[in-house]
Amino acid sequence: MAKIICWCIIVLPFFIYLNDFTSFCGLSLDFYSSSCPNVELLIKDTVRSATAVDPTIPGKLLRLVFHDCIVEGCDGSVLVQGNDTERSDPANTSLGGFEVVENAKRWLEVLCPGIVSCADILVLAARDAVEIARGPSVAVPLGRLDGRTSSAANVRPNMVDTSFSIDEMTQLFSSKGLSLDDLVILSGAHTIGKAHCSAFSERFEEGPKGTLEPIDASLNKDYAMELIKQCPAGASGAVTVNNDPITASIFDIQYYKNLIAGKGLFSSDSVLMSDSRTRDRVESLSTNQDEFFKSWSESFLRMVSIGVKTGNNQGEIRTSCSSFNI
Template sequence: MGARNTYQILAFLPCILLFGVMSTTSLEVGYYTKCAKTCPQAEIIVKAVVHKYIAMDPGFGAGVIRMFFHDCFVRGCDASVLLDPSPQNPNPEKLSVVNNPSLRGFEVIDEAKETLERVCPGVVSCADIIAFAARDASYFLGGISYEIPSGRLDGRVSIADEVLKSLPAPFQNLTVVNALFAAQGLSTDDVVALSGAHSIGRSHCSSFTTRLYPTIDPTMDQGFGSFLRTKCPQNANEDGVVPQDFVTPEQLDNQYYQNVADLKGLFFSDWSLLTSGETLNLLNDFRTKPELFAAKFGESMVKMGDIGGTQGEIRKTCRAVNYNY
């Protein structure tokens, strides 16, 4: 066989491996265009769907960015967070108290997947759709632009009990948060950069009311704490919701770092960024240099997107593994 023909077969091989259960190939920018041109419009389709939903409600953008984080930190970026309960798996990640009912944006991923299945069936993974959607939301909400490699596979395992031990919690200190990030191959710089996502979206009061009652936490601005008490009454019948950033709640920007410096972050984990010289210096850099924050946020999102396993499939629907079909 000639060298040219051998090269052509090898170039096509990753596309053949898309079908069935297989080992993941290396991630690559423009994967669906370069991989035998199987679905060159994939990223365009996802971007259009994300734009549609953010135009209706910017909270959808915040939701898919958070979804990317919650997916990647549990079993890697494999769309396991999207799986619905089933007789075979009655308690998936989606039902963890961390994700239910606060995680949102599932309809964005569903519509993107349904559109892609009509255009190029069986080609684009749900895991890549989440990665594209988070990238596009970052652009629409904050003008943050970066290229995200693709070629991920969809996992077949999703266990709710794995979520709490994998994801950082709002009440944890910097030492614990750093350790959880390090377990995923992420640095302290990534901790500070990705925490900037707290500049958008909403939080349930239950995530931070321990800082308000019985007394306002001394690590929180007392006036801000008093204001939050009006939004989150003690022993309320319903778990209220507030913006994570009251200044620019619908923009992914560096205002978060000013809020933290002013002791006006919602979470104890936000305040903990002030407890280390390393994180404090980076926080101040991001606070005063919005372009530096934008660049580092994109870099950290790409780095987080590299977390993944080696086995998977291309789901027909993002809510169930393929054996149900």
């Protein structure tokens, strides 16, 4: 099945990007203004209520939208349950936040049946998650359709691994129309959220006494020992740690400060500081939150434009986000 990918707008300046988005992708800032005028308010209230109960929700939603967009484009395909779907792949089994999207969808099906796509709900929920975590608010063009396919086989070839090198990440991002600067900016999402111990286990090895020892010289020694305390040898696969050990629930520039201090949780974080192509950008962002917020808004919009599907032949509006329409 053919899909529309908005490669041509990705290189445009931010202000042109927003103004011309509709002419390229069939999306618009007021897409639901007549058909479902309260959609953004309802989704934001849903995210806010969920976060009040579970403070980890913002990080989960941000990770969820990335895993959706990076594979088959921003089409809600990661939300579909079933054997051999994207959601079933081991790289996605630790994802969370699905219930937030489903709750918003149920309300919208009552108020505006058959109007709002799960793909748009997920993008808006992730946008709101950042704002609720004290990050920037981004005006997001809407009108995406939900994809009609979801295949586990598409996940691994398109997914960033936490042990990737700069070259591996750059190649993958470039294939999606994203730049090296987008890589640095979007990695800033790790300023919130949690990770399972297995996501950074390659940075440690089991010593002769059965305890873990750090083997990655880029890790701050004190931070490495703290991670070992939280994730000892033989720790349950359910154990998680904060991506950001300082301001875990706040969307800020602490992530970049952590990289400079040798406290990047993943190998893919630390290489941003050790590689000359990205080091200066990390250092610049670590001292200027306004710059980070502006850049985040631009890179987030580029990310949520990947693989956008519009037009009846491209997708559908699912009744339930977890299953295709019959």
